[in-house]
Amino acid sequence: MSSVPARPSPSTQTQRETVTPSGRTAGTRGWLGRVVLGAGGLAAVVALWWLGVALLARHNALAAQFSPLAAVATLPTLVTEDGLFVHVAASLRRIGVGLACALLVGVPLGFAIGRVKAVETALSPALQFLRMISPLSWMPVAVMALGIGDRPVYFLLAFAAVWPVVMSTAAGVQQIDRRWVQLGESLAATRLEMLWHVYVPGIAAHVLTGVRLAVGVLWIVLVPAEMLGVSSGLGYLILDTRDRLAYSELMAVVLVIGALGFLLDSVARLVYRRFAGGASAD
Structure with missing residues (x-):
């Protein structure tokens, strides 16, 4: 019963x-x-x-143009007369291309460094040396080699963003529990199956952490990089407003840059929490 x-x-x-x-x-x-x-x-x-x-x-009476009230008051002018949304779209496109290039290079390179000890030993000194060079130091070289326009901007952004991705990916590979690797090998899993079912889940949180760090670096490098002869973007708009002595509009652009950077970081945190088991990204 x-x-x-x-x-x-x-x-x-x-x-x-x-x-x-x-x-x-x-x-x-x-x-x-x-x-x-x-x-x-x-x-x-x-x-x-x-x-x-x-x-x-x-x-200095000119300082009044830098006030927050003056900056907010000129935001409608930026939208209607200066094509603010066009410049924002151009900057976001460059951020996306730079981040994509950094992922294409950084994830495989970081995986190789974390997986093969000989690769780590051979590449670590050179990578640490390159990582310590400011991306902006390459501006003259990028212009000479790639000309003016979007290509040198893409190069500088990718160069700035690749290092957080490489280091986070390598750390993720090195911290994978060896028992999972041994279990996959004992079950005769192929290399593709090991990659997809063991390594990708194991390094996902670390790669997303690297992406969030890379987005922050990209947003800082973006503005000076867009001063390399391009005709659109928030960096170009900063130069344009400065040359026109429109300082209230310049401060409005600064506000827009800060707000967009905050939104990008918030999106990166949400993606991390969504795909990394809900852990806090802070």
């Missing part, structure tokens, strides 16, 4: 009903608290910006 499971007591039911909502409430409060603190930090930065401009404006 099968036993009938005991019905939970009213006190147990009440406890279950109250624990879940309280947990959700605590999570909501924590999220709201982080949002409030983050907004407070941004407000403090804007207040310091405004205060600094106000102090400088006492001695």
Whole structure:
């Protein structure tokens, strides 16, 4: 005769009903608290910006054009007259191409470094040497070799982004549990099966971490790289507004660069949490 499971007591039911909502409430409060603190930090930065401009404006009337209010007021002009969205699209395209090139080179190279000890020993000194050279140092060489236009920009962005990808991929390969590799080998898995079922899941979180770091580096290098004779992009827009002495528009472009960089980093964190088991990217 099968036993009938005991019905939970009213006190147990009440406890279950109250624990879940309280947990959700605590999570909501924590999220709201982080949002409030983050907004407070941004407000403090804007207040310091405004205060600094106000102090400088006492001695230089031109400084008033750098105020946050002047920057926000000129945003509609940037959109309607300066084609802001065209420049944003050009910059994002270059970021995408540079990151794709960095992944195509960095992931296989990092995999080889992490998988084969001889490759790591042979390449580590050269890679560390190249990694320490600022990507912007290659600007004259890139222009001489590739001309002006998008190609030198792609090269500089890829050169800047490849190192986080290489190092993260190599670290991921080296930290894979050897028991999983031995299990795959004992089951006579092919190289393709080992790659897809053991190595790719094992290094995915590390590669995504490298991608997030690479996006941050790319966004920093992008603006000076777009000063290499291109006719579009946020870096070009910075030069254009400076040459026209439109300093309020220049500060508006700076605001746009900061906002887009924040959004790109947020997207990278969401992708990491989605494909790396929900772990925190911070």
